[in-house]
Amino acid sequence: MKFTKTLAAAAAMGLALSGSAYADADPVKAGFIYVGPIGDLGWTWTHDQGRLAVEAEYGDRVETSYVESVPEGADAERVMSQMARSGVDIIFTTSFGYMDPTINVAAEFPDVAFAHATGYKRAENVATYSARFYEGRYVIGQIAGAMTETNKIGYIASFPIPEVVRGINSAYLAAKSVNPDVEFKVVWVYTWFDPGKEADAANALIEQGVDVIMQHTDSPAAMTIAEEKGVYAFGQASDMSAFGPNAQLTAILDNWGPYYIDRVGAIMDGTWESTDVWDGIGAGMVGIAPFSDKIPADVQALATETIAAIASGELHPFTGPINKQDGTVWLADGEVADDGTLAGLNFYVEGIDGELPN
Amino acid sequence: MDFSSLNAVAMIVLLIGAATPILLAAIGELVAEKSGVLNLGVEGMMIIGAVTGFITATTTGSPMLGFAGGALGGALVSTLFAFLTQYLHSNQVATGLALTMFGLGLAALMGRNYNGIKPPRTDRLEVPGLSDFPVLGELLFSYDPIIYFSVFLVFAVWWFLNRTRGGLVLRACGENHDAAHSLGYNVQLIRFGAIMFGGACAGLGGAYVSLVRVPQWTEGMTAGVGWIALAIVVFASWKPWRVILGAYMFGGITILQLSLQALGISISGAYLSMTPYIVTIVVLVIMSADRKRASINAPACLGRSFHASH
Numbered sequence: 256m257k258f259t260k261t262l263a264a265a266a267a268m269g270l271a272l273s274g275s276a277y278a279d280a281d282p283v284k285a286g287f288i289y290v291g292p293i294g295d296l297g298w299t300w301t302h303d304q305g306r307l308a309v310e311a312e313y314g315d316r317v318e319t320s321y322v323e324s325v326p327e328g329a330d331a332e333r334v335m336s337q338m339a340r341s342g343v344d345i346i347f348t349t350s351f352g353y354m355d356p357t358i359n360v361a362a363e364f365p366d367v368a369f370a371h372a373t374g375y376k377r378a379e380n381v382a383t384y385s386a387r388f389y390e391g392r393y394v395i396g397q398i399a400g401a402m403t404e405t406n407k408i409g410y411i412a413s414f415p416i417p418e419v420v421r422g423i424n425s426a427y428l429a430a431k432s433v434n435p436d437v438e439f440k441v442v443w444v445y446t447w448f449d450p451g452k453e454a455d456a457a458n459a460l461i462e463q464g465v466d467v468i469m470q471h472t473d474s475p476a477a478m479t480i481a482e483e484k485g486v487y488a489f490g491q492a493s494d495m496s497a498f499g500p501n502a503q504l505t506a507i508l509d510n511w512g513p514y515y516i517d518r519v520g521a522i523m524d525g526t527w528e529s530t531d532v533w534d535g536i537g538a539g540m541v542g543i544a545p546f547s548d549k550i551p552a553d554v555q556a557l558a559t560e561t562i563a564a565i566a567s568g569e570l571h572p573f574t575g576p577i578n579k580q581d582g583t584v585w586l587a588d589g590e591v592a593d594d595g596t597l598a599g600l601n602f603y604v605e606g607i608d609g610e611l612p613n
Numbered sequence: 614m615d616f617s618s619l620n621a622v623a624m625i626v627l628l629i630g631a632a633t634p635i636l637l638a639a640i641g642e643l644v645a646e647k648s649g650v651l652n653l654g655v656e657g658m659m660i661i662g663a664v665t666g667f668i669t670a671t672t673t674g675s676p677m678l679g680f681a682g683g684a685l686g687g688a689l690v691s692t693l694f695a696f697l698t699q700y701l702h703s704n705q706v707a708t709g710l711a712l713t714m715f716g717l718g719l720a721a722l723m724g725r726n727y728n729g730i731k732p733p734r735t736d737r738l739e740v741p742g743l744s745d746f747p748v749l750g751e752l753l754f755s756y757d758p759i760i761y762f763s764v765f766l767v768f769a770v771w772w773f774l775n776r777t778r779g780g781l782v783l784r785a786c787g788e789n790h791d792a793a794h795s796l797g798y799n800v801q802l803i804r805f806g807a808i809m810f811g812g813a814c815a816g817l818g819g820a821y822v823s824l825v826r827v828p829q830w831t832e833g834m835t836a837g838v839g840w841i842a843l844a845i846v847v848f849a850s851w852k853p854w855r856v857i858l859g860a861y862m863f864g865g866i867t868i869l870q871l872s873l874q875a876l877g878i879s880i881s882g883a884y885l886s887m888t889p890y891i892v893t894i895v896v897l898v899i900m901s902a903d904r905k906r907a908s909i910n911a912p913a914c915l916g917r918s919f920h921a922s923h
Contacts, residue, residue, distance in 0.1 A: 291833070292721065292831075292832035292833045293832070294721060294724070294725075294728060294831060294832030294833075295831060295832065295833075296728055296729070296831065324833065409875070440874075440875050440876075440877060441874070442871055442874040442875050443874060444871070446836075448833070448836065449836040449837070450822075450827040450829070450831050450834040450836065451631065451634075451822060451826055451827060451834070451835075451836060451838065452836070452867070452871075453827075454826060454827040455627065455631055455867060455868060455871055456871050456875075458627050459627065459868065459871040459872040459874075459875040460875045462620060462623050462624070462627070462872065462875065463872075463875040463876060465875070474827075474831050474834070475729075475829060475831065476827045476829065476831070476834075479827060479828055479829045480827070483828065497728075497729030497730075498729060498731075498829055608877050609874075609877050
């Protein structure tokens with residue numbers, strides 16, 4: 256299967272790059288590596304919207320190319336090298352699993368700029384960027400806690416990496432703050448994109464009495480199942496209300512366009528350097544979709560207030576007192592988690608049942 | 614550990630739904646392989662079936678026509694493979710892989726305008742009186758027609774292969790194509806038909822994914838089910854009944870591990886996610902350890918191209 260994916264990636268590479276091969280030397284070339292298909296309508300789709308925003312902003316002065324459905328691991332290195340060799344100026348690698356491949360390939364191509372999404376390893380020519388999705392998770396966690404009647408919230412998680420763990424913790428703290436009886440049921444599916452498995456996970460959770468579903472996987476499968484079974488869910492990465500007009504309460508929206516436009520602009524001016532960008536609701540990298548009218552007015556008001564407080568920096572989702580799952584103190588009263596700890600977060604907060612896989 | 618809230622009946626209903634696409638694709642591939650053709654394009658035919666089935670169902674408003682459209686789409690795309698391998702004698706492994714890539718790309722293109730659309734609902738087959746019967750009613754009479762059809766199809770394939778003259782001829786093509794040819798049978802044509810049957814089954818399985826299991830169209834939504842179907846055929850040692858066993862076991866372990874996690878039982882999810890694959894590998898190792906048996910079961914001419922030289 257890996258083999259075919261490589262072939263497919265290589266073939267797609269040829270197609271994606273053929274258009275730019277004989278162009279003038281002038282335009283800046285930006286390449287994107289996607290983990291799923293653009294048509295996932297989730298994570299990868301939002302990155303591609305960002306790519307299109309770059310094209311719209313700079314027109315003829317930029318050329319973009321992309322390769323979709325690139326498996327994380329060794330195959331990714333091959334695709335990146337090929338892209339770097341083809342004369343691309345900057346490569347955006349848009350999945351956590353591309354971290355080591357990006358570092359390896361960047362060492363071979365010191366003249367090419369790389370930007371890796373959601374990772375924590377940087378180099379002279381490797382920048383990192385991510386969005387503070389946990390801020391969005393805090394908002395939807397609050398809504399979930401207020402909306403659940405069974406007090407059971409289901410969470411479809413992909414891989415036990417800090418990014419996902421942050422989301423679970425943040426959503427739980429928010430839900431707990433409005434509903435002390437709330438209980439989280441986390442199911443790990445070990446994939447970013449497998450609609451069948453995501454649907455099965457949603458069904459298994461609903462079977463256990465869950466009436467609000469959150470997800471950290473990329474397809475709208477869980478939303479479809481929620482709609483069918485009459486429970487609530489939240490869109491992931493993009494507005495998924497088309498798949499669940501009654502089920503979707505709101506959605507966390509990823510907005511990569513401004514970052515991509517800024518970075519490609521920096522390449523044009525020659526001011527690009529390795530940076531670490533981690534923006535949230537305040538900077539507009541994370542957005543919240545319009546609320547469903549299923550959410551009562553007072554809950555909507557609370558959520559709107561939370562969004563404003565997070566945007567202004569007044570509220571940080573990880574503000575003490577917070578204990579770790581084992582009961583030891585993590586953050587003292589009033590203490591705010593620093594970015595370093597959050598970037599490597601590998602434990603559940605107190606109150607979440609179940610063991611965090613490692 | 615508290616297993617009391619684990620609803621066995623609901624889990625069985627879920628697992629059968631998860632296993633049916635695998636079952637349909639695997640039984641079709643079994644027939645193709647019995648005729649001596651190794652078609653690695655199952656995944657490609659499934660995704661084509663998923664998209665053509667979805668398009669047909671949403672355009673006509675009828676899920677049943679959708680399933681027919683899925684089967685037709687799978688069969689049509691398989692003729693490409695059949696023509697290349699049977700009449701142009703291309704390598705079956707390479708052509709099959711190419712078919713998978715072609716199918717994934719073509720399906721993405723065809724499905725462009727079908728994102729975010731809801732397909733018509735596939736109703737369960739209600740048997741008056743029986744479906745409401747506690748436990749048994751839910752276990753036996755709460756499924757959609759395709760699930761019953763898939764089990765019937767396994768029976769029909771078994772009956773055809775083992776109890777009819779046509780089945781004997783098809784198996785002869787797979788065991789010794791020269792002998793079948795010298796008896797006057799058109800090996801290429803028979804294989805062509807077997808490939809198309811495999812394509813139709815894979816397409817139907819794909820349509821089941823996009824119309825029932827996850828009622829939506831998303832690019833690449835079959836996500837490797839076709840490859841599992843290929844493994845199930847070997848797992849079943851080319852016996853139709855064991856295909857059911859293999860598919861339900863695979864579906865069962867997948868559902869069980871998700872349900873246990875939803876219950877909050879702390880068995881590392883990573884291991885549980887691996888289990889279906891590990892069990893498949895273990896069974897394959899056990900089976901292939903007995904060489905004689907393995908070689909009796911595999912069609913002797915599997916994957917070999919037939920060229921009539923006289």
